[in-house]
Amino acid sequence: MTGGTLSRRDMLRGSAASGAGLLWPGVAHSEGGAAGLGDIAAKAGILFGSTMDKANEADPAYAKLFDRHTKLIVTENATKFSFLQPHQGVYDFSVVDGVLDYAKAHGKKAHAAALIWNDDAPNWLKGRPGREIERIFDAHIERVVSRYAGRFISWEAVNEPFFPVQGKPGGYRDGPWFAAMGPSYIPRALRRVASIDKSARLVVNEAFCESNHEWGRANRPLFKGLADRLLDDGVPLHAVGFQSHLISSWSYDDHAFQAYVAEFGARGLDVYLSELDVNDEVLPEDNAVRDKMVARRYQDYLTAVLAVPAVKRVVTWGLADRYSWWRYMTWEKSTNAARLARPLPFDDDMKRKPAYDAMARAFEARRA
Numbered sequence: 580m581t582g583g584t585l586s587r588r589d590m591l592r593g594s595a596a597s598g599a600g601l602l603w604p605g606v607a608h609s610e611g612g613a614a615g616l617g618d619i620a621a622k623a624g625i626l627f628g629s630t631m632d633k634a635n636e637a638d639p640a641y642a643k644l645f646d647r648h649t650k651l652i653v654t655e656n657a658t659k660f661s662f663l664q665p666h667q668g669v670y671d672f673s674v675v676d677g678v679l680d681y682a683k684a685h686g687k688k689a690h691a692a693a694l695i696w697n698d699d700a701p702n703w704l705k706g707r708p709g710r711e712i713e714r715i716f717d718a719h720i721e722r723v724v725s726r727y728a729g730r731f732i733s734w735e736a737v738n739e740p741f742f743p744v745q746g747k748p749g750g751y752r753d754g755p756w757f758a759a760m761g762p763s764y765i766p767r768a769l770r771r772v773a774s775i776d777k778s779a780r781l782v783v784n785e786a787f788c789e790s791n792h793e794w795g796r797a798n799r800p801l802f803k804g805l806a807d808r809l810l811d812d813g814v815p816l817h818a819v820g821f822q823s824h825l826i827s828s829w830s831y832d833d834h835a836f837q838a839y840v841a842e843f844g845a846r847g848l849d850v851y852l853s854e855l856d857v858n859d860e861v862l863p864e865d866n867a868v869r870d871k872m873v874a875r876r877y878q879d880y881l882t883a884v885l886a887v888p889a890v891k892r893v894v895t896w897g898l899a900d901r902y903s904w905w906r907y908m909t910w911e912k913s914t915n916a917a918r919l920a921r922p923l924p925f926d927d928d929m930k931r932k933p934a935y936d937a938m939a940r941a942f943e944a945r946r947a
């Protein structure tokens with residue numbers, strides 16, 4: 580991985596956010612009897628899902644939780660280039676195959692994340708000439724999309740096109756695809772996927788836009804401009820994804836973001852909240868207090884953004900804290916981390932947390 584992963588640590592710096600508590604009074608927080616989030620969301624016209632991957636697919640408790648609460652399964656890592664083709668010409672389809680088998684057996688839809696992402700490229704690509712990189716890019720898309728055509732309802736053809744702090748022209752995120760092809764790698768990926776899988780929805784996904792942090796403020800106009808150009812040029816694009824990793828030390832204006840999201844709807848695009856979670860690193864130590872503040876963040880954000888009719892999906896980046904990527908981030912920073920991230924609607928024991936109620940309440944508010 581390139582500097583993107585390191586830069587994400589910067590997300591955690593900053594001042595603490597404040598937030599009032601939130602709980603549904605009288606709701607016991609055990610998993611038994613809880614209505615499925617996917618069912619509640621469906622009544623609001625939202626397809627709700629979460630991620631499954633190598634780390635958690637073998638856990639029967641997670642599978643049970645997943646089965647109850649989701650309608651959509653998203654590949655957290657398995658459809659990324661470096662996971663699918665770790666060595667040149669050597670493909671590993673085993674995890675994707677497993678995820679799709681699970682989806683079929685359990686009646687879930689499936690979405691492929693981050694097919695092309697400049698931050699995810701294997702070392703073997705380094706130093707190759709541009710023409711060869713282009714050939715590898717085309718061949719990889721051809722091979723992967725042909726294998727799975729008709730099985731994913733959507734492909735996130737390109738993830739995170741922008742990262743202006745890297746200083747590249749146009750604010751584009753740097754990496755092998757951008758270095759070899761410039762911004763043309765984006766329509767190239769979309770057109771190529773569309774030519775192979777004729778039924779899938781095609782998505783471009785972006786980070787930070789939902790925040791007022793300087794990275795969010797910089798990404799917003801760039802990403803909107805890209806979507807406009809793609810549509811104007813007749814490039815196949817059906818939806819945009821906003822990752823929605825909400826960072827407790829950053830500032831947000833959910834209503835301003837709501838207006839921004841509506842602009843994509845006005846151009847006929849669907850909008851997906853594609854990697855939702857709440858980073859709690861700067862929130863108070865006490866788990867109960869922290870959980871309520873996290874829940875409040877879910878509720879405020881979702882209530883504002885779900886008011887936009889173009890929003891059609893909500894995906895949390897994992898369902899249970901035990902498998903959150905923020906845990907890995909914490910461990911990377913300190914192998915001795917006593918305080919574990921609690922960013923998701925279910926805890927380590929797959930019990931529901933106040934964030935579950937917050938999500939349910941936001942979905943129900945959209946129905947009203």
Ligand code: G3I
Nearest residue numbers: 580587633634655656659692693699738786822854904907
């Ligand atoms: O599976 C291997 C394991 O066998 C090995 O022992 C271990 C040693 O490092 O690595 C494991 O792979 C890790 C993988 O997650 C599975 O846990 C990779 O090192 C690690 O880099 C990878 O991180 C993923 C990260 O993207 C980079 O690809 C996270 O799981 C994943 O949640 C995260 O997701 C991204 C989205 O794709 C894009 N938006 C931001 C989001 C968070 O960074």
